[in-house]
Amino acid sequence: MELELTDEQRWLADSVGQLLAKAPPELTWSALVDFGALTMASGMDGLGAVELALVGRALGEALAAVPFIDTAAARYAARVLCDESPGFADVLTGAQAVSLCLLEPGGGWELGRSATTVIRHQATTSTVEGQKVAVHHAGASGALLVLYTDGEDRRLALIDADADGIRFTPTPGISIDDAVPVSAAALTGVAVSDEHALPAPEAEIVLARLLAIGGILAAGEAVGAATGLMALARDYAGQRRQFGRTIGSFQALRHLLADMYVKQTSAWSTVLYAAAALEDDIDDALRTASIAKAYASRVTLEVAHGALQVFGGIAFTAEHPAHRFLRRILVRGGQFGDAQHHERMIGRELAAGARRAELLG
Amino acid sequence: MNLRVTAENRRLRHEVRRFLRERCPSGDEVPYELDERVEFLREWQRQCYEAGYVGRAWPAEFGGGGRPPVEQVIVDEELAAAGAPEFPNIVGLDVIGPSLLTFGDDEQRRRYVPRILSAEEIWCQGFSEPEAGSDLGSLRTAAVDRGEEFVVNGQKTWNSWGQYARWCGVLARTEPPETRHKGISFLIVDMRSSGVEVRPMTQISGHAEFCELFLGDVAVPKENLLGARGQGWQIALHTLAHERSTAALPHQVKLRTVVDRLAAEARTRSIEGRCIADREDAQVALARALIGVEVLRHHACLTVGKFLDGKPVGPESSTVKLVMAEAEQLVGTTALEVLGESLYASEGDGSKSANRFWYETYLYSRNATVLGGTQQIQRNIIADRILRLPKE
Numbered sequence: 001m002e003l004e005l006t007d008e009q010r011w012l013a014d015s016v017g018q019l020l021a022k023a024p025p026e027l028t029w030s031a032l033v034d035f036g037a038l039t040m041a042s043g044m045d046g047l048g049a050v051e052l053a054l055v056g057r058a059l060g061e062a063l064a065a066v067p068f069i070d071t072a073a074a075r076y077a078a079r080v081l082c083d084e085s086p087g088f089a090d091v092l093t094g095a096q097a098v099s100l101c102l103l104e105p106g107g108g109w110e111l112g113r114s115a116t117t118v119i120r121h122q123a124t125t126s127t128v129e130g131q132k133v134a135v136h137h138a139g140a141s142g143a144l145l146v147l148y149t150d151g152e153d154r155r156l157a158l159i160d161a162d163a164d165g166i167r168f169t170p171t172p173g174i175s176i177d178d179a180v181p182v183s184a185a186a187l188t189g190v191a192v193s194d195e196h197a198l199p200a201p202e203a204e205i206v207l208a209r210l211l212a213i214g215g216i217l218a219a220g221e222a223v224g225a226a227t228g229l230m231a232l233a234r235d236y237a238g239q240r241r242q243f244g245r246t247i248g249s250f251q252a253l254r255h256l257l258a259d260m261y262v263k264q265t266s267a268w269s270t271v272l273y274a275a276a277a278l279e280d281d282i283d284d285a286l287r288t289a290s291i292a293k294a295y296a297s298r299v300t301l302e303v304a305h306g307a308l309q310v311f312g313g314i315a316f317t318a319e320h321p322a323h324r325f326l327r328r329i330l331v332r333g334g335q336f337g338d339a340q341h342h343e344r345m346i347g348r349e350l351a352a353g354a355r356r357a358e359l360l361g
Numbered sequence: 362m363n364l365r366v367t368a369e370n371r372r373l374r375h376e377v378r379r380f381l382r383e384r385c386p387s388g389d390e391v392p393y394e395l396d397e398r399v400e401f402l403r404e405w406q407r408q409c410y411e412a413g414y415v416g417r418a419w420p421a422e423f424g425g426g427g428r429p430p431v432e433q434v435i436v437d438e439e440l441a442a443a444g445a446p447e448f449p450n451i452v453g454l455d456v457i458g459p460s461l462l463t464f465g466d467d468e469q470r471r472r473y474v475p476r477i478l479s480a481e482e483i484w485c486q487g488f489s490e491p492e493a494g495s496d497l498g499s500l501r502t503a504a505v506d507r508g509e510e511f512v513v514n515g516q517k518t519w520n521s522w523g524q525y526a527r528w529c530g531v532l533a534r535t536e537p538p539e540t541r542h543k544g545i546s547f548l549i550v551d552m553r554s555s556g557v558e559v560r561p562m563t564q565i566s567g568h569a570e571f572c573e574l575f576l577g578d579v580a581v582p583k584e585n586l587l588g589a590r591g592q593g594w595q596i597a598l599h600t601l602a603h604e605r606s607t608a609a610l611p612h613q614v615k616l617r618t619v620v621d622r623l624a625a626e627a628r629t630r631s632i633e634g635r636c637i638a639d640r641e642d643a644q645v646a647l648a649r650a651l652i653g654v655e656v657l658r659h660h661a662c663l664t665v666g667k668f669l670d671g672k673p674v675g676p677e678s679s680t681v682k683l684v685m686a687e688a689e690q691l692v693g694t695t696a697l698e699v700l701g702e703s704l705y706a707s708e709g710d711g712s713k714s715a716n717r718f719w720y721e722t723y724l725y726s727r728n729a730t731v732l733g734g735t736q737q738i739q740r741n742i743i744a745d746r747i748l749r750l751p752k753e
Contacts, residue, residue, distance in 0.1 A: 001370065001431045002363050003662050009362070050362060234748050249751040257748055258740035262680045266660040272362065273659035280364045291655045294648075340645075343652070347644025350651060354624040354638055 005050075005272075013054040020062035029066040029140070033095045037068065041075035042092070049213060049275040052076065053220040057268070060224025060332070063324055065179040067097040067137035069217045069335070074098040074145045077210035081202060087195030091158045096142035099161065100214070101132040101185055109211070109337035110345075116148040116187060125191045126150065128157070131184065134175075136335075138168045138183040146187070147207065153200035156207060157192045165190040177327035209278070212289035215336035216275050219296035222332040223268045226300040229325035230264050233257065233307035253310060260306040263299035270295050287346065294342035297333035304329050362663075366435075373432055377439040380412055391446045395569060399483075399525050402449040406480035414440070415448070416478040419462065424475030434610055434662070441614030451608075452521055453477035453484035457530045459603040464547070464588035464596050473528070473549070485526035487517040487550065487574055488597060495738050497532070497597065498542045502576060504533035511535070511548060511586075513579040519732070523559045523572035526552050530600070531576070532593050545593035549585040550576070566724045602674035604733045605682035609661035612685060616654045616692050619722060623647065623696050626719075630703040643699045650695040653688040660684050676746035679739040686729035686736060693726030 005013075016035065023031040032038075037055050040047040052072050059068055075092045092098065104115050116130025128148050135144070141161045148155055159166070168183040175182040198206060234257055237248030247253055274292035277285040304326040308315045315322035333339070366374075386405060392398045409415050417433045419425025426432070448454060458477050461470055476482040493500040502515025513533050523529070529550045536544030550557070556579040561569040588596050624647055627637040637643045661684075664677050696719045697704070704716050730736045744750045 001366050001434075003431075005362050234750070238750060246751045249753050251753055254744035254748075254750050254753070255737065255740040257750065258743035259683075261743055261748060262683045265664075265677075265680055266656055266684050269660035269663040270656045272663060273364075276362050276364045282364050288655070291652050292659075295652050295656050343645045343648040344641065345648075346651060347641070347646075347648035350620075350624045350647050351627070351638040351644050354621075354628045357625060358628050 009050060009054060012051055013058060016055050016058040017061065020058055020064050025064070028064050029068075029097070030095070032066060032068065038071060038075060038095070041072040041079075043076075043079045049076065049216065049279040050272060052213070053216055053271055053275040056217040056220030057224035057227070057271075060221035060226075060328060061228040063179070063225065063228065063321075063328060067099065067140050069214060069221065069332075070100045070136055070141075070145075071096075071098045073210055073214040073217060074100065076213045077206045080205055080209060081198075087193070088158060088198060091143050091196060097137060097140050098143045098145055098158075099135050099138050099141040100210070101135050101144050101146040103132065103134045105131055105133050105184075109341050111147065111207075111211075114147050114149045114154060116146065118148065118150040118192075119189075124194050126194070126197070128187055128190050128192050130187050132187065133171070133184045135168065135183045135185050137181055138185065139181060144185070145210075146192075148192075150200075154203055154207065155197055155200060156203040156210075157197035159190060159192060159196070163190055175331055177324075177331040179324070179328070180331055208286055211336055212274075212278055212286050215289050215293035215342075216271060216278065218332040218335040219267070219271045219293045219300075220275075222296055222300040222329045223264060223271055225325045225328045225332070226260075226264045226267070226303040229307045229322060229329075230257075230260055230303055232321070233260070233310040237310050247310075256306050256309065260303045263303050267292075267296040267299050287349065290337075290342045290346055293337060294339045294346065297342075298339040300329045301326075301333055370431065370435055374435050374439060377414065377436055378443075380414070381439060381443040381445060384408060384412075385443050385445050388444060388446070399449050399522075402446055403480045403483070405446055406448040406450060409440075409448070410479045415454070416458070416474075419458070419474070419478070423462065423470045424478050437611035438614050441611050441618060444618055448480065449522065449525065450477055450480045450483050452486050452526075453482075455608045456486055456600050456604045457484045457528075459607075460530070460547075460596050460600045461587065463599060464592070468584075469549070469587065482527040483522055483525045485520050485523040485529045485552075485572075485574075486600075487520060487529045487531035487576075489519045490516060491518055495735055498545075498594070500532055500534065500545065501538075502531065502533045504535045504546060504548060504581065506535065507580075510583060511581045513548065513550065513576050513581055515576050517574040517576070518571075520559070520572040520574040521570055523552075523574050524561050528552060529574065530587070531581075532597055535590055535593075540591075542594040543591055545597070546590050547587040547593040547596045548581050549587055550579060550581055551585075554579045554581070556580075564725075565727065566721045599674070601734055602676075602678045605685070605739075606661070606665035606674050606678035609657060609665060609681050609685045613654055613658040613661060613688070616657070616688055617651075619692050619696075620647065620651050620654055623650070623692075623699060623719075627699055630700060632702050632706075637699060637701075637703065646695050646699050650688075650692050653691040657681075657684050657688040676742050679734075679742040679747075682733065682739050683736060689729040690726045693723040697723050 019031055019035055020028065040051045078089060078092055081089060102111055116128060118126045119129050120127040130148060144159045144161050146157050146159055165188045167186045170183050172178055237253050237257060238246060240247045270292040274288045277288045308322055311322055314320050392401055406415060413426050414436045417426035417428045417436055418430040421427030454477065458474060461473055477484060488497060490500050490502060504511035504513045529552055531548045531550045532545050533548055534544050535546040556577040558575040560573045562571055562573060563569045627643055630637050661681050664681050700719060
């Protein structure tokens with residue numbers, strides 16, 4: 001057991017931070033890919049969830065908007081397949097970005113029975129139809145990872161983003177953060193090749209890991225955004241003068257900022273711990289991911305609210321960057337389930353655990 | 362970082378579990394009356410020490426196990442998960458011991474540390490005074506230099522386990538008041554000295570674990586000075602940082618067992634004719650309490666795991682203290698909230714015990730944001746030493 005980041009991990013975090021500070025926005029994605037941010041997800045060089053979380057945090061701190069979370073999550077989740085589904089793994093290589101198509105209109109992150117279904121089976125393909133929403137970065141993606149129903153089973157398949165029968169409709173305003181483009185996707189008579197579709201047992205395993213790593217990366221990015229905003233608020237409190245003194249010397253603000261720091265740093269601890277638990281396949285790793293997502297979603301928003309209070313009126317103006325951090329925190333807080341979603345799931349599981357113990361007891 | 366445990370760690374875990382299955386007293390076996398309770402717990406700590414489970418990461422030459430800190434984490438987790446009773450020498454283990462290891466000379470370390478571990482000698486802490494709580498630097502207890510010895514006069518308070526302690530770590534002023542923090546020294550006071558008087562105080566939880574301590578012309582030999590004269594403040598900061606950090610690791614497991622017990626209790630009780638555990642509001646409240654405790658575990662592991670072998674602890678320990686106190690109070694209030702009306706509407710079985718555990722858990726938790734430095738003091742430390750905000 002090693003409870004601290006290694007020197008290599010610290011170096012990696014610093015390097016990604018520097019890279020994001022230098023690269024112009026339109027080149028951020030290719031710079032990240034060149035750096036190897038995607039091969040980490042594929043399990044090269046012994047790197048994995050902890051390193052991905054470090055990248056996620058750096059992206060949040062820099063407010064970069066790239067298709068990292070979906071792409072890295074898809075690759076990371078598919079790692080458990082080993083060599084059993086080579087066709088599936090083949091799509092997840094190179095610089096190609098992936099968009100997840102999981103949510104449906106009116107649905108939530110419990111992702112029960114998908115209304116997107118197979119309407120026809122052919123020799124080596126199936127035809128799938130349905131509606132998906134909240135598809136991130138659809139325009140930048142080469143492939144879609146789609147959740148659908150086949151008879152009684154839930155399945156996952158990789159489909160070319162420009163395959164026939166897929167129509168994206170940008171849905172600006174659906175998300176509170178327009179820097180992260182979100183679309184709806186209509187699938188009409190889309191052909192899914194069998195070699196790019198996971199059978200039910202594998203689909204369930206990959207889906208569970210996809211939600212866990214996705215939640216961890218979204219939480220990591222939210223923590224990064226909270227960290228970036230917190231640093232601005234701290235500097236402002238150290239410079240701004242009112243009543244003839246620096247406002248950061250007032251206990252009301254000192255304690256507010258101290259509480260914000262505690263939230264930010266404890267959220268980061270739980271995200272890192274959850275990433276390491278998933279990577280090392282610790283018991284309870286999926287629940288730990290859920291705990292990290294619930295906590296980080298809740299407290300990073302509280303950090304943002306605290307920062308807005310420190311800035312006062314200036315942060316209510318559109319030209320001040322505070323609202324862009326706030327928006328990013330809200331978007332990542334909701335992606336892969338918000339705090340309430342995870343609290344409901346964890347609570348249900350606790351009650352079920354107590355019932356099992358009673359029956360055994 | 363990685364969370365993979367070695368085969369050796371796993372063997373240790375199984376070894377501790379086997380030990381606990383055979384030897385760990387159940388909650389009912391621990392006497393309720395305090396004198397009997399302390400004797401019982403002292404024997405329990407001695408057994409655990411002999412088995413190698415107390416001070417496992419402390420230096421072997423001073424009675425410790427000399428093992429890597431992670432092993433103490435494993436042992437503490439198992440002790441707490443089994444619901445093992447607490448050790449009575451908690452002040453010696455979490456507070457004074459690490460300071461003796463860091464600031465004591467070899468003779469002091471050999472004399473005191475092994476008996477802390479075995480619970481042969483219980484320690485208490487004489488820091489706070491009636492007029493020096495959070496403002497510890499204004500303490501007035503004075504130690505006057507009389508050549509061979511210091512003569513100490515003053516009053517201390519919140520002296521946990523003082524009535525059972527053989528030794529007390531006393532902060533006393535050896536230099537004039539205007540020197541403030543720089544004039545404080547750390548003295549090891551024999552509680553059997555003449556002039557030492559202890560008066561237990563009953564806490565809101567109903568127990569009398571802490572005391573007032575009166576020191577009247579108490580003679581303290583010069584060799585009982587810990588560290589240098591005037592170094593007391595520095596030692597106190599070190600001591601308090603340890604108290605609020607390494608204690609978090611066993612503490613979180615104890616809180617976790619309380620959450621599990623609450624979930625089980627929720628199955629056995631109803632509100633408005635409906636099992637509490639089936640109600641979504643109760644489930645969400647339980648989930649939030651569990652999240653609080655788990656985040657404490659993660660944060661403590663990543664922040665203070667490395668300090669378990671006595672290394673100096675930085676201001677990050679204040680973040681652990683804040684998270685720990687919040688988790689403990691969340692568990693306490695969640696118990697009352699989840700059990701809710703069932704606490705009043707139950708017929709009871711004639712004994713006091715049906716609700717007592719939950720009331721005591723709640724009442725005791727109110728202390729968490731005060732002891733070892735209040736939340737406000739922790740926030741000051743973070744604002745000054747981590748955020749480097751301008752002074753007030």
